[in-house]
Amino acid sequence: DLPSEKRDAVLSQKTELEKAGMLFEPFGDGAVLVRATPAVLGETDAKTLMGDIADTIMEFGDSLALKERIKKIAATMACHGSVRAGRILDANEMNALLRQMESVPYSGQCIHGRPTYIELKLKDIEKLFGRRE
Incomplete structure (x- = not known):
């Protein structure tokens, strides 16, 4: 489940996210079904990852060139693959x-x-x- 603005944000960048290894689709009202995440992330919390990606997209919107948006999203994904506190x-x-x-x-x-x-x-x-x- 994602708030509608976050759901719309990730769906607006679906093609670019698929290039990065995120496979997902709309699933009912206010949700997306995540089918795959980039292998480099290992085991990751898809809900948190999608929320963070949505935040990145919403923060930078269309103000960045496609290449820069992908770099920002990749940075967010990289953090999810890292060793976390605790x-x-x-x-x-x-x-x-x-x-x-x-x-x-x-x-x-x-x-x-x-x-x-x-x-x-x-x-x-x-x-x-x-x-x-």
Whole structure:
């Protein structure tokens, strides 16, 4: 289920979204049926993804060229494929993620400019545990 303005927004860009791997169709009143999401996203919450895509389309509307709109939507999709706050990773996943980050330029921030990690010095950790003032 999507509010009608969001539903209309995603339907208005259906062809472009299909090029990016989003397969969906109108489904009754106020809903879309998502048949496929881009494989690169892995398992994703289709409802949240469609809502975020709709927000992006509504924010930028037709003010951007098609290529720029697709880039903005792709950025939104990329965030859905990322490791999110609260997700528990095992040691192997953590190490693999760190190795991948070492090989990617600008991995210190997401596509929206938010930091992906923070550096804590030993003195900062000691302060957190009451070892230093």
